[in-house]
Amino acid sequence: MTSMAQAQDAQADDQAPERDVIIVTATLRAADVQDIPLAVTAVSPAQLDRQNVQDIKSLTSISPSFNVQSSQTESQGTSIRIRGVGTTGNNTGLESSVGVFIDGVYQSRPGIALGDLLDLERLEILRGPQGTLFGRNTSAGALNITTQRPDLTEVKAFGNFTYGNYDFFNVQAGVSVPLVTDQLGLRISGAYRKRDGYLKSATVPGAESGNRDRYIVRAQLLWEPSPDVSVRLIGDYAKADENCCDAVIVRETELVPFFAFHGLPNSGVVASGPQALKQLRTNSQQFNNDTEQYGFSGELKWDIGPVQMT
Known part of the structure; x- marks a missing residue:
């Protein structure tokens, strides 16, 4: 019975398809993504091209747990969240609880990390606290971006x-x-x-x-x-x-007539509703x-x- 079971296991191993090994540096050393005890989404440049991901804000199409929100301006009012956890507020002085690292360098504000994803080797979304290896401001997770290195052998x-x-x-x-x-x-x-x-x-x-x-x-x-x-x-x-x-105002508040009691204009907005949404009109x-x-x-x-x- 033992010999037969071993023979079946050996045959199954021979027939098992070889998987592509995905190397990541989520633990600050190169390792197979299946050998590290972290929740990691590893994205290759080919995946970014197929999904037409040009910058960090578009990563939601690849990893739904990763979310970027901007209010008023991207440079000052950007908040990054992983699994719904992130720094609340659009104050410029707030540092994000999702750390962004480009070639190992920490980006202290989310707004300065929203540039185009250019000439990448790999991109890793690390979910959950990463303070042990990546330091402060990674209590919700980290985004680890690595660019292509120069080639030393050919043009x-x-x-x-x-x-x-x-x-x-x-x-x-x-x-x-x-x-x-x-x-x-x-x-x-x-x-x-x-x-x-x-x-x-x-x-x-x-x-x-x-x-x-x-x-x-x-x-x-x-x-x-x-x-x-x-x-x-x-x-x-x-x-x-x-x-x-x-943004387009889809529905105006019903309390507009009462604004006059507080010294606010009660004329409402110029464009709102389905027609404004169809014409993409804002105020x-x-x-x-x-x-x-x-x-x-x-x-x-x-x-x-x-x-x-x-």
């Missing part, structure tokens, strides 16, 4: 272009060049995205909201003088000049969302025998 390049309604167009391109084979490499990538606004104001002529006008440039230098030492330098610059985040002025940011980081990895220092 590589990529590019894509997308066009859509409201005169939307998005272009991304990049190139990786080995300056010294197997030792020194350079990688430069950039993206530009533009779209007209789809919400028109009924009170301010020409005012619109929901438009896009942003670009980002990133340059990397990777130096590996020996198999035990690796130095990676990254510099980036991003700028946005947009209008966000107006507000433009909420400016102008941002400019740049960053520089350096990473040294040194294998010194029994331990690896980063």
Whole structure:
């Protein structure tokens, strides 16, 4: 009986299809996603392309437990939640309870992490408290983003272009060049995205909201003088000049006639209801969302025998 069972198990192992191994760094070291005791959603660049995910706000289509909300402006009024847990309020001084890390660097405000997802190697959504490994401001979870490293052996390049309604167009391109084979490499990538606004104001002529006008440039230098030492330098610059985040009033309050008792205007709003929703008409002025940011980081990895220092 034992021999027969062992033979059946061996036959089943031979017939079992090989699965794709997904390597993540959710524990700050490379490991198979099925071997770590964390709730992780690992997203590859191919999945982002298939779902047309251009920035962090669009990740909800891949991970429903991940949610980003913005009020008035994305740069100052953005709140990130995982499993419904997150920092409440749109005060600029509040730090999010969902930490965002790009190439290991902590982004202290959600608004500065809303740029385009450019030239990624992988993206990991870590659900639940992550303070043991990632430090403070990760009580609800963390978003770990890793970009592509320069290639040290061959020249590589990529590019894509997308066009859509409201005169939307998005272009991304990049190139990786080995300056010294197997030792020194350079990688430069950039993206530009533009779209007209789809919400028109009924009170301010020409005012619109929901438009896009942003670009980002990133340059990397990777130096590996020996198999035990690796130095990676990254510099980036991003700028946005947009209008966000107006909304259509679907139903006006029935208490409008009583506003006069409190010294408030009781004339109501200009556009509301199904017709306003059909025409995408709002009642507000433009909420400016102008941002400019740049960053520089350096990473040294040194294998010194029994331990690896980063």
